[in-house]
Amino acid sequence: MASDGAKVEPSTQSPAEHANALAGSNAGTCKALAYKLKAEAGRRGMNVHIDHLNSIGPGGLPRDRAVAIITASYEGQPTDDASFFVEWVKNASVGTQKGVKYGVFGCGHPDWASTFHAVPKLIDERLEECGAERIVERGQGNAAAAELFDQFDEWKAGFLRETGGDAQRDAEEPHLQAEIDSEIRKNMLQQDSLKSCMVISNEVVSKGAVDIKRKLVLKLPDGVEYRAGDYIGLLPANPIPVVQRVLARFKLHADDVVTLRGTAGSWTLPLNMPISAFDLLAGFVELESPVSLKQVERLERYARKGSDDAARIDRYCQPDVYKQEVADNRVDLLSLVEELTTLDMPFTDFLIAMPSIKMRQASAHLSSSKPWH
Numbered sequence: 001m002a003s004d005g006a007k008v009e010p011s012t013q014s015p016a017e018h019a020n021a022l023a024g025s026n027a028g029t030c031k032a033l034a035y036k037l038k039a040e041a042g043r044r045g046m047n048v049h050i051d052h053l054n055s056i057g058p059g060g061l062p063r064d065r066a067v068a069i070i071t072a073s074y075e076g077q078p079t080d081d082a083s084f085f086v087e088w089v090k091n092a093s094v095g096t097q098k099g100v101k102y103g104v105f106g107c108g109h110p111d112w113a114s115t116f117h118a119v120p121k122l123i124d125e126r127l128e129e130c131g132a133e134r135i136v137e138r139g140q141g142n143a144a145a146a147e148l149f150d151q152f153d154e155w156k157a158g159f160l161r162e163t164g165g166d167a168q169r170d171a172e173e174p175h176l177q178a179e180i181d182s183e184i185r186k187n188m189l190q191q192d193s194l195k196s197c198m199v200i201s202n203e204v205v206s207k208g209a210v211d212i213k214r215k216l217v218l219k220l221p222d223g224v225e226y227r228a229g230d231y232i233g234l235l236p237a238n239p240i241p242v243v244q245r246v247l248a249r250f251k252l253h254a255d256d257v258v259t260l261r262g263t264a265g266s267w268t269l270p271l272n273m274p275i276s277a278f279d280l281l282a283g284f285v286e287l288e289s290p291v292s293l294k295q296v297e298r299l300e301r302y303a304r305k306g307s308d309d310a311a312r313i314d315r316y317c318q319p320d321v322y323k324q325e326v327a328d329n330r331v332d333l334l335s336l337v338e339e340l341t342t343l344d345m346p347f348t349d350f351l352i353a354m355p356s357i358k359m360r361q362a363s364a365h366l367s368s369s370k371p372w373h
Helices: 029-043 080-091 118-129 148-163 167-171 240-249 277-283 293-302 308-316 319-327 333-339 347-353
Strands: 019-024 048-052 066-072 101-108 139-142 176-181 198-207 212-219 231-234 257-262 360-363
Touching: 019 029, 019 080, 029 048, 029 066, 029 101, 029 148, 066 118, 066 148, 080 118, 101 118, 101 148, 139 148, 148 293, 176 347, 240 277, 240 333, 257 277, 257 347, 293 308, 293 319, 293 333, 293 347, 308 319, 333 347
Parallel strands: 019 048, 019 066, 066 101, 101 139
Antiparallel strands: 176 257, 198 212, 231 360
């Protein structure tokens, strides 16, 4: 499936808004972080408006609220929804952004060491040169590491502390209630803004210890054109065996119908609508993301005091042990929950801990025939 547009929210804003979160995001990671900021701000009694960086007009950033800029670099270049903004900020005059209060968080991949965080760094430095006030130091997130969300949480706490809101509400944790009906079938009509295409072939080209490289031949919809070097966005699904492991761990059936209610994951999870347990796990959360140290620490609340599982969690929380036995082996949360058999972790808490499923990108190669390679 291919993504249609970069629009996040309508641009109409309310006087009650306390901050803007502007995302530069191709694959969706930075957009997800922006919604994570919005959710935390809401628990502090604040309202955050989310949009993409290219939504900013010639006058520059707003001065009546703080601005969080969350963006990535792609080989040193801005994302598609940040290109005009970056060009504008490069050429903005000194002093034109006085009165603006901002903070920048960047996502980057260390494989591109020479351009690592190039765009977030440029935006941060140019805004300061133009007279804007930096209210929190630039955050740096490593998109290749499990700690990305922990890194963002630290930056987010500093930004919200400087922005205001009721810090006492910070202790209020997100919650979900789940209604499960085993009698309802999953025959549901689904609609989305992604375009479907036919997979003609799916061939494994090489297989490493972690990554598998594939060659896909796709039949694109009529009217869709491409050139060599273009990228196509693919919306993945979790492998069936992995989904089955989650169902077995939480004693669910594939055709159980789940209705989620609450506040957690309101920007990614299908709340207030019936959905099969299988579709929920296959299509909405990343089940194989490496577990972060904070996620391991949170497991302590579900272990019985003095149990073997509590001792294992305590050991994994030691930074050296976590790095060598968990992080370096890219252990995911599901594998830990399976290992810790006496852990009393509710299914809804497992969902809250999971990041939303991310779009994958693949590069296009020319073909003499209609299908896309």
